[in-house]
Amino acid sequence: MKSNKWRYGFLSGVLAFSILSGCTNEEASKEKSESAVKVNKTGMPIADEKIELTGFAGKFFASQDWNKLKLWEEYAKMSNVEIDWETVQVDSLKEKRNLLLASGEYPDVLFSSALPKADLIKYGQQGVLLKLNDLIDQYAPNFKKIMEENPVVAKGITMPDGSIYGFPTIYDPEFKGLHLGTPWINKNWLEKLGLEEPQNLDDFHKVLKAFKAEDPNGNGKADEIPWSGAYGIGEAIGFIKGSFGLNNHGSANAYIDLAPGSNNLRFTPASDEYKEMLEYLHKLYKDGLIDKEIFTADPQAFTAKASDGAFGVINGLDPETIYQLKGYVGTPVLKGPKGDQMLTSMGSPLGNIGMFVITDKNKNPEATIRWIDHFYGDEGTKMFFMGFEGVTYEEKNGEFEYTENMTKNPDGLNLDQALSEYLTWPGGYYPGIVKEKYFKGAEGKPATKENALKSEPYALKQEDIWPAFNFSPEEQEELSTISTDITTYVDEMTASFISGKTSLSKWEDYVQTLKQMNLDRYMEIYESGYKNYKK
Known part of the structure; x- marks a missing residue:
């Protein structure tokens, strides 16, 4: 097993970092190719001669010792590649990862370390992270196939300089339960009250009103809560947005889509359509049809309350799987006031795109690419999950x-x-692909599949869903500062408008405040990201 001295050599880090930063990816890759162990291009083992690497990773369970974990022990036997792991819990991952990279004393690979885009391009351009384009082309057939079948993956992981520096988490587009679906409506209550499933926003309001007023749970008390969820008002907004034509290219760029009938980017929270959506949700809230506690939602408290059977519509995953509540089905995708009837709360198939990176310390990048590529194929996915x-x-x-x-x-x-x-x-941090066949959460249950199929005719097409845009390091840094203020303000005011704490007569003041928060520059940066995406 390799020495662990990289873990402790921070004292000389600044000097080492400055030297390494001057080395190009091409020079580093060439040097490593000359010293690398011969790699078998297909099959196992990856190399006939044993390869030892060092790795850093984020983990969720403190009790885990990755150097004694069956997954890595068995894969080392298969592949003849053994990794000496140093792990930290995710709570301190960001701090430890940043110190490690800045020190110059870092390992061969970083696994499940969730590097943000700014770091990918920053350390990639400095030569700390290897450029992976050619390595993927030659040594990653599983991942290459995924990119060819899903161009949004290739676009989403490619930085503005044309380089790929990291492997992502991918959510298989064919796994419908991960991408499609609506809130769950109590079918038993509908039948008891002689109601049909709502088809438009007016129907939905009438159904919720009946749930509140007509005692569908039959206990003689006015304790029914028409619409609620464990994770706040955002899930409700996500469901309703498509009825107002919002997020017409998905939710990966949360506030950005295209203005109707144009190719111009739109900041949705400042649009007339967003205001109309808020007016509708405020009406529901004022009529007592949305849970008063939804703005301070606590998942544990919600779970306890759910056992009382008082909810008519529940956001989130299948209530039978999560809360042991039977009789719920997917709510139809609702038609809005202008005829919009879309399911738009859909992210791209990409999760974090910096879940696995290879550093310039790595003497065997070809073998390392083959090592990670296994987890994007069927057998590797099965073993991993x-x-x-x-x-x-x-x-x-x-x-x-x-x-x-x-x-x-x-x-x-x-x-x-x-x-x-x-x-x-378990815990959720990993590179690889999540497939229905090997993922056993609520998203793969029969009820969720039925919900997904029911909503699919109104869902965005995969080719129309944008990944999160990529920006230059300077743009990303500037955007992060502006975005923090804008996001906080939009969230606060959205809740305030819906609850009635702030009257919608103050809408123009709200929009003007957004402009004062540098919204124009925010949109300029997104325009740049959009151009990178189209390019």
């Missing part, structure tokens, strides 16, 4: 399910805790 047959999962009739030792752990561990004794994915 399901683990090991007979230990963490069983296969029955072509279906994969976790063993009872995982789902009903004898030591009282929940599923994530039990799996974390063998695997690293």
Whole structure:
């Protein structure tokens, strides 16, 4: 096993960093190719001669020792590539990662370390992170296939300088339950009150009003809460936006879409359509149809309240899976006042694009690319998410399910805790691709599939969904400052308008304040990101 001296050599970091920054990616790659172990281009092992690498990673469970974890032990046997891991919990990941990179004493790879875009391009241009374009082309057939089949992935991971510096989390576009769906409506209440499923915003208002006034739970008390959710008003807004034509290219660039009938970017929270949406939601709130506690939502408190069976419409995942509440189905995508009927609260297939990077310390980048590419293929995905047959999962009739030792752990561990004794994915930080076949959360349950299929005719087409735009380091730094103030203000005022704390007669004052917050420059930077995307 390699020495761990890279973990502790921060004293000479500044000098080392300045020297390394002057070296180009091409020079570094050439030097490493000359000293690399011969790599087998297909199959396992990756190399006949054992390769040892150092790695840094973020983890969720303090008890995990990645150097003794079955996932990495078994993969090392398969691949003949062994990684000496240094891990930190995600709570301190950002601080540790930044210190590590700035010191100049960093490992061969950073895994599940969630590098932001600004760092990818900053350290990529300095030569600290290797440019991966050619390496992917030659040594990553699984990932290359994904990019070819999903151009949004290739566009989303390519920096403005044309380079790719990191591997992302990908949510398979074919996994409908991850991308499609609407809030859940109580079918039993509809039937009891003789109501049809709502088809437009007026219908929805009438149904919620009936839920509140007509005692559908039959307990003789006015305790029904027509519409609520565990994670705040944002989920409700996401559902309603498409009825007002907002977010017509998805939600990855939260406040940016195209103005109707044009190719001009629009800042949605300052648009007339957004104001109309707020007027509608304020009407629901004023009539007591939206949970009064939704602005201070607490998931644990919501879960406890859900057991009372008082909710008519619930945002989020399948209530039967999450709250053991039966009888809920997907709410139809609603038609708005101008005929808009779209499901637009859809992100791109890309999660964080800096989940795996290779540094210029790495003497075997070709082998390392092959190592990570395995987890973008079918067998690697199965091993990463399901683990090991007979230990963490069983296969029955072509279906994969976790063993009872995982789902009903004898030591009282929940599923994530039990799996974390063998695997690293519980908690959510990882490079790789999430596929329905190997992902066993609520998103893959039958009810969620039905909800997704029901909403699919009104969903944006994959080719129309934008990834989060990429910017130059200078633009990203400037945008971060402006965006923090604008986002905070938009969120505060959106809640204030809906609740009635601020009258919508103050709308022009709100828009003017946004302009004073440098909204014009914010949009200029997004225009630059949009041009990069189209290019």
